[in-house]
Amino acid sequence: MPLYEGLISTRAIRRYTGEPVPDDVLRDILFAATRAPSGSNRQPFRFIVLTDGAVAAEAKRMIGAGARKFWEAKRLADGYGKGSGTRVDSPKSRLARTMQHYVDTYESVPVVILACFIRYREAAHTDGGSVFPACQNLLLAARALGYGGVMTSWQYAVDAELRTLLAIPDEVEIVSTITIGRPAGRHGPVRRRPLPELVYGERWGEAPVWAVDPPGVTHTAAGPPRDT
Numbered sequence: 001m002p003l004y005e006g007l008i009s010t011r012a013i014r015r016y017t018g019e020p021v022p023d024d025v026l027r028d029i030l031f032a033a034t035r036a037p038s039g040s041n042r043q044p045f046r047f048i049v050l051t052d053g054a055v056a057a058e059a060k061r062m063i064g065a066g067a068r069k070f071w072e073a074k075r076l077a078d079g080y081g082k083g084s085g086t087r088v089d090s091p092k093s094r095l096a097r098t099m100q101h102y103v104d105t106y107e108s109v110p111v112v113i114l115a116c117f118i119r120y121r122e123a124a125h126t127d128g129g130s131v132f133p134a135c136q137n138l139l140l141a142a143r144a145l146g147y148g149g150v151m152t153s154w155q156y157a158v159d160a161e162l163r164t165l166l167a168i169p170d171e172v173e174i175v176s177t178i179t180i181g182r183p184a185g186r187h188g189p190v191r192r193r194p195l196p197e198l199v200y201g202e203r204w205g206e207a208p209v210w211a212v213d214p215p216g217v218t219h220t221a222a223g224p225p226r227d228t
C-alpha cells in the first residue's frame with residue numbers, strides 16, 4: 001500500500017479476530033516502531049510486548065479491569081446513552097458498542113504493548129515527543145502488515161501493579177498501552193475536522209487558501225466545541 005494512503009486511512013481498531021499475531025510479524029512491527037525519530041536520537045522508548053504467557057494474562061487482566069471502570073465512568077459522564085446515542089445506527093452508539101466490546105473482552109486481545117519512556121533528565125515538555133512517534137510507527141506498521149490497533153492510556157489506573165508485575169525500574173514511565181490484532185472490521189478513510197479548521201496561515205484561526213480538503217472527504221463532529 002502506498003505510504004500516503006496508509007497514513008490517511010489507519011483507523012483505531014478495537015475489535016480483533018482471535019487470531020494470534022505471529023512472532024515474525026511482531027518483530028517487523030516493533031522493528032518499524034523502534035526506527036522512529038527521537039530527540040538527539042537517544043531512543044528513550046522501550047516496548048513491553050505482552051502476548052500469551054502467564055504474566056501477559058495477568059497484565060491484561062489488570063488493565064482490562066481498569067479499562068472497564070474507565071469506560072463506565074466516561075460512558076455516563078459523556079452521555080453515550082443520550083441524544084444520538086439512543087439511535088442504534090448513530091456514530092455515537094456504534095462507538096459505544098465498540099468500546100463496550102473492547103473493554104469486556106480485553107483479556108482476549110491478542111497483543112498488548114506498553115510503550116515506555118526512560119527518563120534521563122528532569123521532566124521536559126518534549127518528553128512525549130520521543131515516544132509517541134514510535135507509537136504511531138507501530139500502528140502504521142501493524143496496518144501495513146494486515147493488522148490494526150489502538151493507543152490508550154489505560155495503564156495509568158494500574159501503574160503501580162504493572163510496575164511490580166513487570167519489574168519496571170523507577171526511572172521508566174509507561175506512557176501508553178497499545179493493543180494489536182487482526183481487525184474484525186476494516187480500516188478506511190479516517191474522519192477528522194475540515195482542514196481549514198485545523199491549519200492556519202499567517203494568523204491564528206485563518207486558513208491559507210490552499211488548505212482545502214480533497215474531494216469526497218467526510219468529516220467528524222467530534223472535537224472541541226466550535227463557534228459555528
Ligand SMILES: Cc1cc2nc3c(=O)[nH]c(=O)nc-3n(C[C@H](O)[C@H](O)[C@H](O)COP(=O)(O)O)c2cc1C
Nearest residue numbers: 010011012013014099102150151152153154190191
Ligand atoms: C494520546 C491518545 C490517547 C488515547 N486514549 C484512548 C483511550 O484511552 N481509549 C480508547 O479506546 N482510545 C484511545 N485513543 C484512540 C483515539 O480515540 C482514536 O485515535 C481517535 O478517536 C481517532 O480514531 P480513528 O483514527 O479511528 O478515527 C487514544 C489516542 C491517542 C492518540
